[in-house]
Amino acid sequence: MTVIVKKTTQLIAGIIFLYGIYIILHGHLTPGGGFAGGVILAGSFILLILAWGSDFLHLVREEQGSTLYENLAILVVLFLALSGLLAGVNVFFANWLPHGTPGELLSAGILPLYNIFVGIEVAASILTIFLALIIFKEEVLK
């Protein structure tokens, strides 16, 4: 790609990343949430990879990293669900944190935590799928 495309994506990718974080953090207040925000986060990475070309990154190492993040994030989500069993109320998936005032950023108990980790999970898994497709294509071309 030309310098113009590379510079523009460099400028835009950060803003897209921030927007994804905004969507995830406001998941319990506005439309969107972990899944939608995670897709946007992955989109910013994919945009950079598309603009800079596949030789720019060590794709295989990158793919291993994103798989690791994906597995860790889903384990944390599972642990949050199990924490309901441990935290005195004895119910799987219970929302046991204090609920706060509706409408504020720090409210809705455990839901923002679910959103954050689901966001990481979705971003990492979509990035993994994208990288796996590129790696597969390069292996076929070889």
Add this chain to the structure above:
Amino acid sequence: MMNPLIPLLVAIPLAGAFLTMIVGRFITGIPRYMALTTLLATAFISFWLLLAGEASPSVYIAGGWEPVNGVPIGIHLVHDGFSGLVLCIISLIGLLSVIYSISYMAWYTSENFFYALFCLMIAGMNGVVLSGDIFNIFVFLEISAISSYALVAFGVEKNELEATLKYQVLGAVASFMILFAITFIYWSAKTLNIADIRSAFSTGDRGSHYVLIQVLLLTGFGLKAAIIPFHAWLPDAHSSAPSPISAMLSGVLIKAVGIYVIIRLFFNMFVITEGMSVLIATLGALSMAAGVFLAIGQWDIKRLLAYHSISQMGYVIMSAGIGMTLMARGIRPDVAALAITGGIFHMVNHAAFKGLLFLNAGAIEYSVGTRDLHEMGGLAKSMPVTSATSFAASLSISGIPPFNGFFSKLIIIVAAVMGRFYLLAALAALVSIITLASFMKFQRYAFYNREPDNIRKEIKEVPAPMLLSMITLAVVCLLLSLLALPGVRDSVLTPATEILMDQMKYSSQITGI
């Protein structure tokens, strides 16, 4: 007080799968033991729940969302006699398959992916069986289906990829039909909880789309269960997968996501009508008869076994259909109960003997290096344990006493005669005889024929973990005949039959009205 062991049946395999992916990346050789621990834990929990379980259905509401004005709003996990039995099959066959895989999967690379997908498949099946609401059945169905697509393709050779493509396309068609039916149900009943749908269907005007919903669900889950017009994917997929996975697919997966859901939905969700009952019995009889005729001409061991799975599942569907027909006509409830008991009993038995037969086929492939019956022979001398266990399994599937297959087929045939389905009874007996013929062919060409001349290498018996799983399953095949005894039957099979027979009990106990 809700029983906290019930959600653990889904959570433990999920945690096992993702921990395997992380830990297996840094320490090689550990994934097999993590999968083993996971399966031991689920096996312990499911047997504990079945044996120490209460008689009534035990309901777990995820998130603690209590019903509002009698309308259930949370996700219900339901453990009753029928689902408890299926959970025990899943974890027992899963545990023995993992033990078998410790030696068998040394052929393949990427051990951690294999065991992670295996645990994921177990989690999906446990979820389908436990879920008390139809949308979560769909979600868990997709978890187990997608991991089984990947496991079928695990060898990544030409055959495996072709089989998995076929399996994926037909699986996607099935999932589409199931989701379509779920949207129809939500539109007409305004709820997704099975027990609540039941009360909506039994009181209100059901409308003309009611039959469409039933046909869509029967087609969708029939594709998953490989009933005969929808069976095209099964022989390829089950024969191409690695052998422990074939044992899981044939022994457990088609039951947990196919037969179990069909029986559960048509008994506990829909109001039984005579037309649908006759259709189900006919489809069962068709796959019972056509499956065995397709099987007898096969020379590839695993394809032969795969076609027999279709035929044996036909027995289960047919006896469930006989029970439904009698219930729809409102006559002979004792015979209907007998037919349903026979069907459930045969489903349990089939898991044991078909799992064992696929493990035997895997052992032959491991030692001889081929699955073609023409290219082997005389294995009884070199592989005595494999020969003895597969003999036990062959007698079981053909219905020879004292093995378990005899008793379940006997119950099915007796129920069919008592319910005056003489043609179906005769057909079931005939299919059993052809099954015997086909397994005599398998025994003769694999174990007792003289050895082929161009033998290349010394054939040895398989390693100890594989022997352990095969011997255990052979013993299970013998012990399961004890379920036919009145005392044992009352504590294991009768609760499963009762929950299906009692028209109002299921929905009233779960919604708590």
